[in-house]
Amino acid sequence: MERHLDEELKNLNTDLLTMAALSEEAIHKSMEALKTRNKDLAKSVIENDQRVDELENKIEEHAIEILALFQPMAKDLRFITTGMRINTDLERIADLAVNISQRVLEIADMPHLKPLIDIPKLAENAKRMVKDAIDAFVKHDEEIAKNVILSDKESNQLRTLIMQELIHSYMAKDASTVTRAVPLLLITRDLERISDHASNIAEEVIYMIEAKFVKHHPEELKFLHKKTDNS
Amino acid sequence: MISAKIAIKNLNLWYSDFQALKNVNTTFVANKISAMIGPSGCGKSTLLRTFDRMNDLIEGVRVDGQILIDQENIFDPKMDLVKLRKKVGMVFQRPNPFPLSIYENIVFGERIHKSNLKRDQLDESVEISLKSVLLWEELKDKLKKPALRLSLEQKQRLCIARLIAVKPEVLLMDEPCSALDPQATARIEELMRELKNKYTIIIVTHNMQQAARVSDDTGFMLLGELIEFGHTQEIFTAPKDKRTEDYITGRYG
Structure with a gap:
């Protein structure tokens, strides 16, 4: 039986997917801008953010x-509340892409500090996590969501590695590198935060599917590790 | 461990050839509100009427299984029906006060259960009963007035007061707010929350928001079966059975 509510939920879902596409695009473009030192691309990310903000409000309302x-119940209720939280996470992801773009503008005219190897790796992991988290939402696939949560560890490790390198190999040794190293530090932190938001989305998707809160429940995560390892 | 006030074991009920209840098993805990939901004809009102054996009045009814109230099987041939119905009171969809004064409505039941009650005992009972349904302040100077002149909400409260006067332990409510406007409904729901401290309350309702608002536990019935019974919060956010999910999200039918 098609309900009037179904149409509303479909529209909400479509808007969320648009929001996801815009956020993914923002991360992608900000990273391209970093790699190619393309200021125009970085500026376009900053300008586009207004669209993301407007869509966030539209979805929320x-x-x-x-x-x-x-007054939806059960899985309809879980879909909507999850959608609201995912909406916030996606908006934050787009904001972080804006932050990255601003840092790109700061360093675009300076010589490269070092070849970018680990930062693009971290960016790829963060991007993949966001893409998979959205995929899990679309397909209602808890396995994909669980793997996203597990991938967060990799982002954390890469962040630590990059930060240590920037601090110990450059900033501590040569103070003149600080102006170029600090933006890279901030970009690293932002990318790791994007991973955190992707992980949040995945946790929310698991709630939507299974009605289980895995957020702040390490014992559930342990269970997730086990289940994933066995599969 | 929380003790069951009412335990239903393998309960089946037939109206002649039609089986209205199919192997129902569950327990109701004291001092909680349990809501029974389900589409029309699913058996929820029939189930409610088995608790005070009101179905006995319908011709062709056959019951097997057990309902234990305080560990006592109410279908036992030795069961004293007057005692059972004193213990288990029922509130109906439309308030049905007797065409008597407010005062006489409340003491009516007590006069049946006990003779030779003194005037001051009756007065005290009227005051306590009206206070417990929050009507005392409104009506204390109008006790001789006909109950039929009260508003619908007041009548429904009076009917609850009339039950409370005979000191029941279980209150059954069959769509108790369906004749009331939203504000009166909200006040009766507030009253139910007050009353659950003293009584075991089972409510049948078509209004799922009401079930969600007032009850601690909810049971979903379909075609005579109790499909799922559990904590209200779980039933309305994450029901286990797909049929429950379909019904509460409006996909049933």
């Missing part, structure tokens, strides 16, 4: 409207 008018 629509979700609240559905809650008020339809």
